[in-house]
Amino acid sequence: MHTLHLYNSFSKKKETFQPIHPPYVNMYVCGPTVYGPAHLGHARSAITFDILFRHLQHSKYQVKYIRNITDVGHLENETEEDKIAQAAKKYSQEPMALAQHFTNSYRKDMQDLNILPPTIEPQASGHITEQIAIVQNIIKKGYGYVKNGSVYFDLQKYHQNFHYGTLSGRILEDLWEATRSLNHQKEKKNAHDFALWKKASEKHIMRWPSPWSEGYPGWHLECTAMSKKYFGSHFDIHGGGMDLLFPHHECEIAQAMCTEQQNPAKYWIHHNMITVKKQKMGKSLQNFITIQDLLQQHTLHPMAIRMFILQAHYRNPLNFSLPALQAAQKAYYKLYNGYQYLQANQVTTPTYNSNSYTQTLKKKIKNIEEKCTYAINDDLNTPKVIACLFDLLKIIHDLQKRMIDWQSLDQDTRICLYNTYTHFFKKILGLYEEEYKEKNTQYMMSILLPCYIEAKKNNNYDLIDHIRKALQKQNIRLKDLKNTVDWHYVMLNDKI
RNA sequence: GGUCACGUGGCCGAGUGGUUAGGCAGUGGUCUGCAAAACCUCUUACAGCGGUUCAAAUCCGCUCGUGACCUCCA
Numbered sequence: 001m002h003t004l005h006l007y008n009s010f011s012k013k014k015e016t017f018q019p020i021h022p023p024y025v026n027m028y029v030c031g032p033t034v035y036g037p038a039h040l041g042h043a044r045s046a047i048t049f050d051i052l053f054r055h056l057q058h059s060k061y062q063v064k065y066i067r068n069i070t071d072v073g074h075l076e077n078e079t080e081e082d083k084i085a086q087a088a089k090k091y092s093q094e095p096m097a098l099a100q101h102f103t104n105s106y107r108k109d110m111q112d113l114n115i116l117p118p119t120i121e122p123q124a125s126g127h128i129t130e131q132i133a134i135v136q137n138i139i140k141k142g143y144g145y146v147k148n149g150s151v152y153f154d155l156q157k158y159h160q161n162f163h164y165g166t167l168s169g170r171i172l173e174d175l176w177e178a179t180r181s182l183n184h185q186k187e188k189k190n191a192h193d194f195a196l197w198k199k200a201s202e203k204h205i206m207r208w209p210s211p212w213s214e215g216y217p218g219w220h221l222e223c224t225a226m227s228k229k230y231f232g233s234h235f236d237i238h239g240g241g242m243d244l245l246f247p248h249h250e251c252e253i254a255q256a257m258c259t260e261q262q263n264p265a266k267y268w269i270h271h272n273m274i275t276v277k278k279q280k281m282g283k284s285l286q287n288f289i290t291i292q293d294l295l296q297q298h299t300l301h302p303m304a305i306r307m308f309i310l311q312a313h314y315r316n317p318l319n320f321s322l323p324a325l326q327a328a329q330k331a332y333y334k335l336y337n338g339y340q341y342l343q344a345n346q347v348t349t350p351t352y353n354s355n356s357y358t359q360t361l362k363k364k365i366k367n368i369e370e371k372c373t374y375a376i377n378d379d380l381n382t383p384k385v386i387a388c389l390f391d392l393l394k395i396i397h398d399l400q401k402r403m404i405d406w407q408s409l410d411q412d413t414r415i416c417l418y419n420t421y422t423h424f425f426k427k428i429l430g431l432y433e434e435e436y437k438e439k440n441t442q443y444m445m446s447i448l449l450p451c452y453i454e455a456k457k458n459n460n461y462d463l464i465d466h467i468r469k470a471l472q473k474q475n476i477r478l479k480d481l482k483n484t485v486d487w488h489y490v491m492l493n494d495k496i
Numbered sequence: 497g498g499u500c501a502c503g504u505g506g507c508c509g510a511g512u513g514g515u516u517a518g519g520c521a522g523u524g525g526u527c528u529g530c531a532a533a534a535c536c537u538c539u540u541a542c543a544g545c546g547g548u549u550c551a552a553a554u555c556c557g558c559u560c561g562u563g564a565c566c567u568c569c570a
Binding site: 029030031032033038039040041042043044045046048083168169170171174175219240241242243244245246247271272273274275278279280281282283284285288307308311312313316317318319321323324325326327328330331334337375381383384386387388389390391394397398400401456459461464465468477478479480481482486488490 | 498499500501502507508509510511517518519520521527528529530531532533534535562563564565566567568569570
């Protein structure tokens, strides 16, 4: 697979990725509803599409990536109350202040996880006009009806002319049969009709004027409005969690089909859920763990979270446990130390040594590089990429131990090793620490290491132990090798 | 109840007709002032029962088990 293949939830097949208008790629991903702190599930979504974003960019595509912020219109089903408004009451804050607060914290969390910011991050509340225009269009086409100032989507009528349920594999007739008789919803013609516009009750704060009432837009509308505004009626990728597949994305398709006569996205990409004790992590079960909890209470390195998520394929469920995250953290430090070693040992002078051993090694490295490319192109198989990185790490360890002489390698081999490792570890998987920390540490070590080596020469064990202990406090451990001394990072809570 | 997934070694998790996934943990060794790291070594699994095949963990069927969606969730 030298080109990207992605599993398309719409066709339920792995497909060759071909942009509509190469080299441009437009990708729209459903972002969070900002009424609480981001948890591990949000991290999975953001990381999954971050990998896709990075890989597309490195595949020479010009990518526009939109990830929206839902700050209005997402209703609690039972109470029919806006999620933001309800949370605002709980925290005694104004809804928009609350939305802003959690938008900020979401961005900070994503930054901690080294997730690239999307090209555009639009907010639903900033696109009310566009949403109203779409409702008008849907009514004009005959698929929306007004009832007491609210507007609903007429699914039955839609289903007669288009087919509803292709994405989710639902059969509308079955849905009707399965529908419960509870009906606090007396305005709808059919239980599965969904709201396009809701009239605000007297006490409802979040409200905008519209041709039908003072009110607020339905949840499914924002993505349709914002994707159309920035991408037009047909774009390359639409992503989100599997839990959004139905009804959210199904409804988006319905809205687009009846107004634009086409499926909005060419590729529908859905990632699976994080589970806790095999059950979905989510707000309703109250079994979620926030990103800040993991970083602060459990003193995890942010990259441990990234590693944990990337060690599983995005379309499979991933079970959360602290030991699993800690294992991922150890694995991350190992890979990071390999990266750090390559950074410190970049070769600037060309050498032309070439023997049969180097040739074999070069072949081996090239082979791993190909495997990495194949894996990432094969529907973003990040676990396999990580496995390959560990294969490269083995080679790096050999170099480090001078079992393979670094100088005996020709430049091409070294560059290949460096480039492959750096490309996948840092650029594609996005696993790395902040540059400034890296540089500071390297500077400090360049001063300290000679002192340490000198002390070793003189068998000055007191000084040796002193340096070791001092560095341990900075999470750095020294490695005495046969002919030299090296250093590496250790876990924050590791014992000496 | 309907629709759809999935069941891999102590744990986490790839793979998918014949060839070592990988990580964590553990075993024994090499190295070492002591360590650590690294290296080598060992523990070699695919829910159960049938079937197809020269060959199945991988395809098909059944059984059991788990989960997701069907209502808000990334």
